[in-house]
Amino acid sequence: MLKIMKYLKPYIGYILLAVGLLFTQAMCDLSLPDYMSKIINQGILMKDNGFILQTGGIMLLISLGGVIAAILVGLIASKVGAGVARTLRRHVFEKxxxxxxxxxxxxxTASLITRTTNDITQIQNLVTMMIRMMFYAPIMGVGGIILALSKDVSMSWIIILAVVILIGLIVVISIIVLPRFKKVQSLIDKLNLIVRENLSGMLVIRAFNTQKFEEKRFDEANKDLMKVNLFVNRVMTFMMPAMMLLMNLISVLVIWVGSHRVGAGQLEVGDMMAFMQYTMQIIMSFLFISMMFIMIPRASVSGRRVSEVLETELTIIDQKNALPIEKAIGVIEFKNVSFSYPGAEEPVLHDVSFVAKPGETTAFxxxxxxxxxxxxxLVPRFYDVTEGSILLDGKDIRDIAQHDLREQIGYVPQKGILFSGTIESNLSYGKKDASEKELLEAATIAQAKEFIDLKPEGMKSGIAQGGTNVSGGQKQRLSIARALATKPQIYIFDDSFSALDFKTDAQLRAELKKNVTNATVLLVAQRISTIMHAEQIIVLDEGHVVGKGTHQELLKTCEVYKEIALSQLSKEELGNE
Ligand SMILES: Nc1ncnc2c1ncn2[C@@H]1O[C@H](COP(=O)(O)OP(=O)(O)OP(=O)(O)O)[C@@H](O)[C@H]1O
Ligand SMILES: [Mg+2]
Structure with missing residues (x-):
């Protein structure tokens, strides 16, 4: 929570201004009962209408001043709260x-979304509330006590009684409510998770007719959240009438005790009224303070969740003296690389070594x-190797800035991902200043031009969120064109031709061969026909390299490769190729 406080720093000027205004507001509010006691004592009892009007006028002006100060503070508080939330959201997003x-x-992902939205809103609410109350309530409380005592010391036990009852009430409520706040945020996480999974998996849910099951899952999460929220709100609803009751009882008590003292000539009526108002102000200020004590733990749960994200140590970071590279040559060397996923016991890759050269295709x-x-x-450093090293042109890629490294690479993921926009905006995603000609060229090589031309709006055709309005194969070709448009030195195709028919696959490879002549191509594929012309084929089996060479060599030397090849091609085809 304290870490979040540093976000208030840029607003220190505003906060000081707010404190000044709050002081003014508190002073205005505190001075009113005194004027009222004068009106009663000197105006009403002495029947001095002129004095009543005059003092009444002063009171109106003071109230007006208080109201203006309150409004200004409200504006400042909203501004600071919203500003802090905006900065926090930006930092979380950047992180x-x-x-x-x-x-x-x-x-x-669901939790990250809750943290960026709901949790930060909790913090925003707290900041806004704090600015409005943190200074006002203590000034009111302390000022009220001093002024009340100046009117009549002998009734001070009433104030003490009121405060003790109030504190007791608040303690009870806090004990009941506070633990539930922690639960609320994690329940919201759960709800978001289910909503997300449902929205993105709608087709599967329909296909398996599991709407009922999903509805039930959602209902349960929703009900849990409702129950906790309801409970918290019920307790809070109980709090308001309880406070009102307390205030009214205290007023009655003040009048009861006070009127006896007035009767005995020890106290003036006006002072008794003023004393009563001060007591109310004291109770109110304690109420405000207690509300803050309830809000702070709630927001600090959120604060912790947000700073958890902000403080996560990045596992992949740039070295301070990272080597700059302008244009790589493209020699990629794996040197005894082993890798295990974080938290996993078994390595996924064991002692992998090979060299991929520019102008050649290395297939896996x-x-x-x-x-x-x-x-x-591992090549674009989505993960870092656990053992061994990967070299680009002889430099360890961990010594190269991530941005520089990735700029050399055209990456086509196994699962095509497009962004909402147009075909054009997707193709130029990696190179914003690409000319139309360059984009067309990329689309042509990727065999995407044909179906783009068929669309009435061509390159300007819309792409829906997640690329749901193009076919799987079209998505792959657009992903390939997007990588081609950046004209990188290294291409990574992760099973990127899998959704293409054999003819398109062959045409695409032929075009690639013709146009991408001196780049390093890393190509993963399941189909032998896609890779058999590669200069180098690397056969993986449970993370071990079990074969390395050309198609013909591997057929003779590698059992695993031969098995895959035989399962896909006839003996004649294998012989002919
Ligand atoms: N993020 C991850 N965390 C933990 N384990 C993972 C993760 N991603 C993959 N794995 C595991 O690593 C192993 C290798 O997965 P990988 O995705 O590299 O296989 P692949 O050869 O690309 O398979 P495919 O041909 O199906 O794409 C698998 O056993 C998988 O369960
Ligand atoms: Mg894969």
Missing amino acids: VSSFSNAEFDKFS IGATGSGKSTLIN
Whole structure:
């Protein structure tokens, strides 16, 4: 929570101004009962109408001053609260953007969304409330006590009684309510998780007819949240009438005791009224303070959740003296690379070594789960190697700035991802200043031009969120074109041709061969036909390299490769190629 406080720093001027205004407001509010006692004592009892009007006028002006101060403080508080929330949200977003996959595995996406929205709103509410009350309430409380005592010391036990009852009430409420606040945030996390999964998995849910099951799952989470919220609110609702009752009882008590004293000539009526008002102000200020004590733990739960994100140590960071690279040559060397996912016991890759050269295609093949995606994801440093090293042009990639490194790489993920916008905006995603000609060229090589031309709006055709309005194969071709448009020195295709028919696959590879002549191509594929012309094929089996060479060499030397090849091609085809 304290860490969040540093976000208030830029607003220190505003906060000081607010404190000044609050002081004014408190003074205005505190001076009113005194004027009233004068009106009663000197005006009403002496029947001096002129004095009543005059003092009444002064009171109106003072109230007006108090109201203006209160409004200004309200404006300042909202501004500071909203400003702090905005900065926090930006920092959380920036931090999350710099997360590597290892950190993403730690927080669920749903939780990250709750933290960026709901949790930060809690903090915003607290900041706004604090500014409005933190200074006002103590000034009111202390001022009220001093002024009340100046009117009549002998009734001070009433104030003490009121405060003791009030504190007792607040303690009871806090004990009941506080633990539930912690629960609320994690329940919201759960609800968000279910909503997210449902929205993105709607097709599967429909196909398996599991709407009822999902509804039930959602209902349960929703009901849990409702129960806790309801409970908290019920307790809070009980608090208001209890406070009102307390205030009224205290007023009666003041009048009861006071009137006896007035009767005995020890106290003036006006002073008794003023004493009563001061007592109310004291109770109110304690009420405000107690509200803050309830809000602070709630917001500090949120504060902790937000700072958890902000303080997550990044596993992949740039070295301070990272080596700059302008344009890489593109020689990638894996030197005895082993890798295990964070938290996993078994390594996924064991002692992998190979060299991929520019102008050549290095292909990876192996059963599902053999570690192909894992291996090539190490090149753009989505994860860092556990043992060994990866060199680019002889430099360890951990010594190169991530931005520089990734600029050399055109990456096509295994699962095509497009962003909402147009085909054009997606193709130019990696190179914002790409000309139309460059984009068309990329689309042509990626065999995407044909279906783009068929669309009435061509390149300007819309792409829905997540690219749901293009087919799987079209999505892959657009992803490939997007990588091609950046003209990188290194290409990574993770099973990027899997959704293409054989003919398109062949055409695409032919075009690639023709146009991408001196880049280093890393290509993962399941189909032998996609990779058999590669200069180098690396066969993976459960994370071990079990074969390395050309198609013909591997057929003779590598059992695993031969098995895969035989399962896909006929003997004649194998012989002919
Ligand atoms: N983020 C992750 N955390 C932990 N383990 C993972 C993670 N991603 C993958 N794995 C594990 O690593 C192994 C290799 O996965 P990988 O995705 O590299 O396989 P692959 O060869 O690309 O398979 P496919 O052909 O199906 O794409 C698998 O056993 C998988 O369960
Ligand atoms: Mg894979």
